[in-house]
Amino acid sequence: MSKEFISSDRNDSFAFLKGIDLQDLLIETENYFLEYRDKLNLPDYLTIGIELEYEGFIKYFTDKFIENNLISWNSKSDGSLRSGGEITSPIMFDEQKNWKDLKIICDYLTKKRADTLHNAGGHIHIGTCVLGDDIEAWRLFLKLYTSYENVLFRFLYGDKINGRKKLLKYAKPIADILYENMESINEITCFSEIKYYVPKDTKYLALNFKNVSFYNPNRTNYKNTLEFRSPNATTNAVVWQNNINTLAKMLVSSRKKVMDEEFLDYKLKKEFLSYSDNKYLYDNVILKNALEFVDLIFDNNLDKVYFLRQYLKDFQDSYGIKTTVNAKRFVRR
Numbered sequence: 001m002s003k004e005f006i007s008s009d010r011n012d013s014f015a016f017l018k019g020i021d022l023q024d025l026l027i028e029t030e031n032y033f034l035e036y037r038d039k040l041n042l043p044d045y046l047t048i049g050i051e052l053e054y055e056g057f058i059k060y061f062t063d064k065f066i067e068n069n070l071i072s073w074n075s076k077s078d079g080s081l082r083s084g085g086e087i088t089s090p091i092m093f094d095e096q097k098n099w100k101d102l103k104i105i106c107d108y109l110t111k112k113r114a115d116t117l118h119n120a121g122g123h124i125h126i127g128t129c130v131l132g133d134d135i136e137a138w139r140l141f142l143k144l145y146t147s148y149e150n151v152l153f154r155f156l157y158g159d160k161i162n163g164r165k166k167l168l169k170y171a172k173p174i175a176d177i178l179y180e181n182m183e184s185i186n187e188i189t190c191f192s193e194i195k196y197y198v199p200k201d202t203k204y205l206a207l208n209f210k211n212v213s214f215y216n217p218n219r220t221n222y223k224n225t226l227e228f229r230s231p232n233a234t235t236n237a238v239v240w241q242n243n244i245n246t247l248a249k250m251l252v253s254s255r256k257k258v259m260d261e262e263f264l265d266y267k268l269k270k271e272f273l274s275y276s277d278n279k280y281l282y283d284n285v286i287l288k289n290a291l292e293f294v295d296l297i298f299d300n301n302l303d304k305v306y307f308l309r310q311y312l313k314d315f316q317d318s319y320g321i322k323t324t325v326n327a328k329r330f331v332r333r
Contacts, residue, residue, distance in 0.1 A: 047127030056115030
């Protein structure tokens with residue numbers, strides 16, 4: 001496998017790799033270290049917002065740093081944390097200035113040794129204007145998410161092996177609920193009907209619909225977002241960017257309708273395994289599903305390897321681990 005294989009100019013089908021070719025991919029991925037990028041090639045209109053929780057550092061100093069360096073960002077308290085606080089971004093776009101600002105706050109918290117290993121979450125908001133009122137795009141996204149929530153969870157553990165202590169309290173898996181309603185979702189003919197088949201009465205789910213504007217889905221503001229609550233917090237800017245890239249491109253690929261809906265229907269009918277009976281899937285490496293997932297949402301090998309490197313980590317699972325554990329480093333220093 002050549003060095004040119006990991007490139008934004010190539011788009012190979014990873015799910016069809018077998019034998020020595022698959023082995024070479026895994027070796028190349030394991031030896032690849034991720035770097036921060038200036039741009040992710042997201043649509044200009046796609047909006048992003050983040051909530052970065054941290055502990056072990058006095059919030060007052062964070063307040064002052066943001067006041068002096070990132071005036072459009074916000075620092076506030078969070079009752080779910082033992083100490084520290086929560087940092088929220090303004091509405092962001094795929095622009096170098098926004099990525100620079102994200103790195104500034106991450107580098108600051110890293111330097112101050114802020115703790116993201118125990119209770120802190122790293123919530124990500126993506127503007128649902130990317131799907132708008134396109135019912136087919138919404139249906140594809142919901143099927144995609146339901147089919148691969150177990151893959152997403154392990155990936156969104158980020159630079160940790162497992163989920164934070166309070167993950168299931170504040171970001172409970174939602175695939176089982178969506179799966180139970182999928183027949184009804186298939187029959188929807190009007191976008192606003194979706195609200196009857198997705199949970200919107202609580203925000204404490206891995207995928208939060210409370211901010212979705214079901215009657216004005218095309219507007220671009222902080223009140224019209226899908227919130228992904230399952231990511232662990234991190235002070236590693238590369239992991240933040242990788243998380244955002246993956247979640248945003250799930251929505252973009254759904255809107256472009258580049259994925260095979262019949263394949264997703266097959267996954268749901270023949271291979272869906274509920275979280276309630278198969279919790280281990282959310283922690284362990286399920287390589288077949290991961291390779292399918294990257295082929296469905298990414299259009300280049302570079303994005304695919306970025307996802308797989310963070311998903312695979314060092315192939316360690318969390319069996320028998322009672323506390324959150326850092327993964328071995330996979331980001332270039």
